Amino acid sequence: MSLRAVKPQHETRTRILDAAEELFMLHGFEGTSMRLLTSRAGVNLAAVNYHFGSKDALIEALFRRRLDPMNAARIAELERIETEAKGRTLVPEEIIRAFVGQSLRLIEDTKSGGRSFIRLLGRTYTEPAKAIRALIGQLYAPTMERYKAALERALPHMPREELVWRMHFMFGTLSYTLAATDAVQLIAGCKPEDRYDARLLEDRLTAFLAAGLNAPLKTSVRKAA
Amino acid sequence: MSLRAVKPQHETRTRILDAAEELFMLHGFEGTSMRLLTSRAGVNLAAVNYHFGSKDALIEALFRRRLDPMNAARIAELERIETEAKGRTLVPEEIIRAFVGQSLRLIEDTKSGGRSFIRLLGRTYTEPAKAIRALIGQLYAPTMERYKAALERALPHMPREELVWRMHFMFGTLSYTLAATDAVQLIAGCKPEDRYDARLLEDRLTAFLAAGLNAPLKTSVRKAA
DNA sequence: GTCTATATCATGATAGAC
DNA sequence: GTCTATCATGATATAGAC
Numbered sequence: 428m429s430l431r432a433v434k435p436q437h438e439t440r441t442r443i444l445d446a447a448e449e450l451f452m453l454h455g456f457e458g459t460s461m462r463l464l465t466s467r468a469g470v471n472l473a474a475v476n477y478h479f480g481s482k483d484a485l486i487e488a489l490f491r492r493r494l495d496p497m498n499a500a501r502i503a504e505l506e507r508i509e510t511e512a513k514g515r516t517l518v519p520e521e522i523i524r525a526f527v528g529q530s531l532r533l534i535e536d537t538k539s540g541g542r543s544f545i546r547l548l549g550r551t552y553t554e555p556a557k558a559i560r561a562l563i564g565q566l567y568a569p570t571m572e573r574y575k576a577a578l579e580r581a582l583p584h585m586p587r588e589e590l591v592w593r594m595h596f597m598f599g600t601l602s603y604t605l606a607a608t609d610a611v612q613l614i615a616g617c618k619p620e621d622r623y624d625a626r627l628l629e630d631r632l633t634a635f636l637a638a639g640l641n642a643p644l645k646t647s648v649r650k651a652a
Numbered sequence: 653m654s655l656r657a658v659k660p661q662h663e664t665r666t667r668i669l670d671a672a673e674e675l676f677m678l679h680g681f682e683g684t685s686m687r688l689l690t691s692r693a694g695v696n697l698a699a700v701n702y703h704f705g706s707k708d709a710l711i712e713a714l715f716r717r718r719l720d721p722m723n724a725a726r727i728a729e730l731e732r733i734e735t736e737a738k739g740r741t742l743v744p745e746e747i748i749r750a751f752v753g754q755s756l757r758l759i760e761d762t763k764s765g766g767r768s769f770i771r772l773l774g775r776t777y778t779e780p781a782k783a784i785r786a787l788i789g790q791l792y793a794p795t796m797e798r799y800k801a802a803l804e805r806a807l808p809h810m811p812r813e814e815l816v817w818r819m820h821f822m823f824g825t826l827s828y829t830l831a832a833t834d835a836v837q838l839i840a841g842c843k844p845e846d847r848y849d850a851r852l853l854e855d856r857l858t859a860f861l862a863a864g865l866n867a868p869l870k871t872s873v874r875k876a877a
Numbered sequence: 878g879t880c881t882a883t884a885t886c887a888t889g890a891t892a893g894a895c
Numbered sequence: 896g897t898c899t900a901t902c903a904t905g906a907t908a909t910a911g912a913c
Contacts, residue, residue, distance in 0.1 A: 439896080453780055454781075455680070455682060455779075455780045455781070457682035457684050458890085460888060461889060462887080462889095470897090471888085471896095471897060471898055471899090472889095472890080472898090472899090473897075473898070473899090474896085475889095475896080476890060477896070478896095481890080503799075521762065549778065550778045550830060552828065553774065553775045553778060553828065553831040554680075555677065555678060555679050555680040555683065555775065556679075556683070569723065579882075582901090592856050593856075595831065595832075596857065596860050598828070599824060599825045599827070599832065600821050600824045601826025601827055602828050603777070603778065603821075603825070603827050603828050604821065604824055606818075607777060607778050607780040607824065614660065620745050625706070627655075630689070630870065631814070631817050631818075631821075632821065634868070635821050635864040635865045637867070638863045638864045638867030639863045639864035639867075640860075641863065642859045642860050642862070642863030645855060649891095662880090664878085683903075685907090686906075686907065687905080688905085695878095695879090696879060697880090697881090698879075698881090698908085700881070700907095700908095701907080701909075702879080703878095706908080707907070707908095
């Protein structure tokens with residue numbers, strides 16, 4: 428009873444953000460109405476506009492709340508393994524693991540809603556609304572630059588254009604894996620409790636991506652143009 | 653002038669489907685209103701309900717129009733290379749190329765709207781609306797079963813669970829690549845006209861996926877549970 | 878088959894009392 | 896900060912003339 432009785436300062440904001448993560452993941456942005464959102468959050472209909480200004484501003488706040496620390500953690504992790512290597516050149520697999528690990532570990536976080544967000548995030552990379560894609564791209568840009576530079580050092584002989592494509596593929600695999608965690612059942616039966624073991628998934632995904640990134644370079648394109 | 657004057661039997665249906673592909677890709681399903689859709693198609697507001705029954709039925713018709721022949725082509729292509737091999741076991745790369753090739757070749761088809769559809773399709777694998785995901789899964793099921801069986805023959809020593817995961821990763825990479833064709837610019841500058849060369853993309857993607865699928869199996873999970 | 882006109886409802890946002 | 900009541904808009908769907 429004391430659980431609901433006390434209301435800390437910004438609890439309303441937090442309740443709205445938490446409910447939004449879950450509902451946007453389930454029904455999409457356009458498919459989630461303010462009425463459903465506020466009633467799920469247990470707050471008044473007008474609260475979203477009071478606290479955030481508009482639905483769009485709520486979406487932006489939602490992404491910033493999670494992405495800013497996640498990307499900071501990704502950069503910190505990369506710097507950590509770089510200093511730990513003491514001058515040795517990193518292998519691509521180490522870099523990939525640093526990148527994907529930060530997303531995947533949130534999957535295990537069901538308590539604070541991290542999993543909802545991470546699934547929403549995967550879904551949103553292909554979001555049609557231009558404003559949302561632009562926001563995501565902007566929040567990601569520094570991290571992507573940092574990792575691209577690291578991979579260029581790890582793969583000095585790979586043509587830059589090929590590396591960009593392979594990073595694109597890797598990003599896609601991660602996004603889809605995060606978003607479509609229930610689609611595995613389409614391919615074959617898995618015990619649901621296994622599907623979210625982040626450590627196991629991290630190993631599987633890292634092995635797959637590292638092999639793809641290191642795929643042999645064709646000496647030439649299949650047929651000269 | 654004769655171009656618009658004559659109206660073949662089912663031209664209205666086709667005009668609606670073509671406009672829907674483009675608009676759903678740009679704004680999503682919920683973000684595309686019937687008013688925008690019918691005015692873009694140059695037909696009356698009531699035409700969608702007359703010809704399809706409802707917006708949802710239109711979406712279903714849209715997917716069936718493209719997916720049924722595409723998946724039939726995928727199965728036919730697999731059977732073609734299997735008979736052509738005359739008993740030799742196919743390598744995974746041949747199977748992968750057969751699968752991704754059918755999607756990618758539609759990218760070059762700007763004339764009849766194939767590219768719009770293929771981008772829409774990639775976006776829709778992570779669509780939150782359960783009914784749409786269920787429809788897609790149902791339309792894909794026979795193809796996936798067929799390719800899974802082919803890959804099991806090509807990789808007899810791979811544990812079935814690992815293969816399912818790697819197929820999941822491959823499917824994700826393809827989906828994202830199809831959906832987010834403009835996201836490459838986030839990573840680095842590419843000349844836009846290069847980005848849609850389907851043959852080049854097919855080579856790049858197939859090399860990446862084949863390497864990932866063939867990634868060495870860890871002798872054990874990183875740490876025993 | 879195609880159109881106009883409209884019914885019915887849900888949406889995001891706001892005004893103003895408390 | 897929170898509430899109720901409401902506005903203006905735009906949604907899907909349909910009825911009925913042509």
